[in-house]
Amino acid sequence: MIDVKVLRLDPDRVRASQRARGESVSLVDDLVAADEARRNAIAQFEELRAEQKALGKRVAQADGADRAALLSRTKELADMVKKAEAAQNEISFAFDEMLRQVGNLVFEDIPPGGEDDFLVLETIGTPRDFAAEGFRPKDHLELGQLLGAIDMERGAKVSGSRFYYLTGQGAELELALINLAMSTAIANGFIPFIPPSLVKPQAMEGTGFLGQAAQDVYHLEQDDLYLVGTSEVPLAAYHADEILDPDTLPRRYVGLSPCYRREAGSHGKDTRGIFRVHWFDKVEMFVFCAPEDAAAEHQRLLQWEKDFISALEIPFQVIELAAGDLGLSAARKYDCNAWLPTQDRYREITSTSNCTDFQARRLNIRARFDAGIAPVATLNGTLCAMTRTIIMILENHQQTDGSVRVPEAIRPYLGGREALIPR
16 A cells, blocks of 8 residues: 555645546545544544543542542543544544555656557567468467367366367477476576465455456455465565565565466457466566665566567567556556567567555565665566467467477477477
């Protein structure tokens, strides 16, 4: 959540951020009023509690009629303190619930607008000219079927729409990508994790996925557990309610996990193949660092993503998302969009977000800095989302005979194989 001091001292900054996000500005006014009511309730409780303590000392020294009068007042005060404490707790709870609705404060130089108002920062690589090569490219599903790599029909039979099997060379390709991604991250100083995919509500709420994204989350009501949509959630919550040693920062973790998403609101979108599915595996980078180091760490995450995509020899663009397209926790976000030949456009395959100290405040993750105990910053970045990366490899490296050239970076994890061959 945002720092209450910012709300109190600079509410216009919070209003500007909400306005940029396309979210409620009046919520800020309600919060300012609620904060004043909360502080008044706390002050009243503390005043009564102080009087109660002082009266207790007087009772011990009094006798006779004075003592009886003081005891009567003590009883009256006890009831008042109890009611004041209940009122304070109720007002504070309502304030916290309202505060959690406010998104992270976006940086002032974030592009304004919504989903279509992103800013292209960089274009890397050149898409192949299939027409010049004399053939029409096949889409990833057609290629996957030729290779015996993707089975959508049985995925739907067993689990329903937007489910799939990776079989044979498809399964081998994912395992190769997992190994390449994890070994790359470890070489870059990340500690590998295989985190749980079921988390408590506190973890999901703390990372900001039970607000605007709640409709996309799978909830197991009987157990009150959530299936994660990204390993960002268990990695972020790993240090919940802890005070970290600043000398151990930055802490860089990389997690491999399945990811589950309802894809609510995507009816009719990307229904063919494995581009938009309910489950996929992903290698995710996550960082805890000092707040003043977050911007530089964000650039490092982006560079690692760019290096990984470049190693797969896939053309792509780097974009910065507009303020209205940011999730609740992100103050800035970059996407890498890879070239998809059969759609003749770039599509998202990775993203990286600077969440500043927003998630750390919600999860109570702090460090003992020289200036005192304060929240750390958190950042996340996709290194490899398996299904979309497989799509890009199949389509960008396909050959006229239906085979797919294997990028050199993956070959060591496929026994030196240079191509995937139709079966």
